[in-house]
């Protein structure tokens with residue numbers, strides 16, 4: 001490679017939702033990054049249409065929640081409908097709530113298409129001086145060095161190449177990741193549950209949808225119709241297998257229009273095809289999420305069926321998990337071994353989400369088989385079973401990390417359930433939401449967690465303060481003490497925060513910058529002095545080699561059984577169109 005044109009702490013490959021989120025998280029932690037994206041623009045195909053509640057919490061933190069909500073559909077669309085055709089008889093439906101009334105989050109999940117999400121993230125990232133975005137720029141090659149990565153970048157328009165030296169590289173380059181393939185990292189799980197066709201089209205479907213809005217219409221005499229803007233823009237999603245194991249046939253625009261008309265049930269419906277993509281529906285996770293200075297994130301690390309709507313969300317949350325760790329290690333606040341916890345924490349989540357999404361797809365196809373067999377009862381039962389697919393608050397919020405950045409406390413934790421989120425401040429879990437009141441008014445407790453490690457305790461918290469003052473000068477990790485109570489930094493208007501967090505009077509909980517609980521000391525101040533040194537040295541990975549470390553939690557991330565299932569089932573990479 002030639003003379004080095006530039007250096008950057010982090011090179012991000014790919015400007016999809018994962019890469020853009022990575023650039024935003026790093027910038028919010030004050031870390032410079034260079035993002036390269038080979039296309040000139042963000043995606044022109046809606047793809048994902050579900051932003052789950054955890055991702056919405058991140059968008060809220062990043063200040064893009066309102067912009068995303070402006071492009072979102074009303075919550076009236078939160079249901080699935082089975083019908084013969086869009087204009088025809090309804091067979092079954094299932095409803096869900098957006099969780100607005102359960103008080104478990106300061107925000108709610110949204111139906112908003114990926115093109116809108118990407119535009120919003122791109123617009124926001126462009127305003128952050130630390131995030132340098134270069135579209136129409138492709139990563140052509142790279143090599144790992146002693147100090148990081150040397151990468152060759154090509155300008156798509158001129159063909160000119162230049163080089164870049166980065167301390168770390170994040171491969172957010174999608175399902176057919178060049179970086180992953182070049183590193184020889186295998187994907188485990190089924191590679192192609194089916195071939196799919198996704199056609200983005202314009203048509204006025206309101207005569208048949210306005211009275212029964214839904215996120216998706218499974219048309220049993222046609223294909224699936226997914227809502228995009230709820231009036232004029234839609235997706236037609238269909239299985240598109242060749243049937244002989246060969247590559248799926250490429251359709252003409254006329255064939256797309258015919259499929260859409262058949263699904264709607266109106267033979268002369270005016271339809272304009274905007275674009276279409278053929279892709280493989282898989283359920284896979286990479287064997288490794290890290291190779292030296294290179295990290296895989298998003299679809300580069302895992303692919304999943306869209307049934308469940310977790311693909312984009314899992315990628316954005318990968319970026320959130322990795323971003324603060326890269327920032328902490330680059331700043332010298334934590335030991336470099338913290339970076340190994342990225343794979344330990346995110347791989348089980350990705351495997352579980354992929355296996356669950358594949359199960360949803362199989363169940364949906366089962367309903368279609370029952371329709372074709374004329375088994376109406378089975379259709380109704382199958383539709384009811386899909387409640388686990390549409391209502392996934394427990395999966396969105398209830399996953400728990402198990403790694404050396406988390407210390408177990410031995411207390412029982414709520415069982416994992418896809419449908420139901422049971423809040424608990426168990427080590428590894430997302431710290432539960434509750435409203436607090438501070439000098440500047442009401443805030444979510446989640447608003448305290450981003451840039452710092454936070455030690456939360458009841459007011460006055462003097463012994464924890466003293467312990468922190470004793471430990472901090474040596475560690476310089478920027479741990480912030482926050483006290484809650486009438487004499488504290490924040491008041492607890494609901495009076496339930498200690499119970500919610502499983503603390504007795506004087507207990508404390510240490511929350512990481514990503515809002516996950518690192519450690520909980522449920523009992524009183526008496527333990528403050530002794531425990532904190534050990535705890536912080538351990539989770540900050542600042543413990544001298546060979547020193548005693550506190551217990552790590554058992555691996556309890558989402559239903560480990562389901563995660564194992566994708567390793568057992570067959571192997572997917574997806575040639576996803578844009």
Ligand SMILES: Cc1cc2nc3c(=O)[nH]c(=O)nc-3n(C[C@H](O)[C@H](O)[C@H](O)COP(=O)(O)OP(=O)(O)OC[C@H]3O[C@@H](n4cnc5c(N)ncnc54)[C@H](O)[C@@H]3O)c2cc1C
Nearest residue numbers: 014016017018038048049139174298299306309310311312
């Ligand atoms: C039809 C469909 C429906 C879906 N529905 C949902 C859903 O409802 N909910 C959900 O959460 N997910 C859904 N998904 C999945 C979701 O679209 C993906 O999970 C998401 O796009 C992954 O984001 P990413 O940033 O990791 O990868 P991508 O979006 O694939 O972005 C990767 C980017 O990297 C760029 N790139 C690749 N190689 C290079 C290189 N060498 N140099 C520079 N740039 C490069 C690509 O151009 C691309 O822009 C759906 C997907 C499809 C296809």
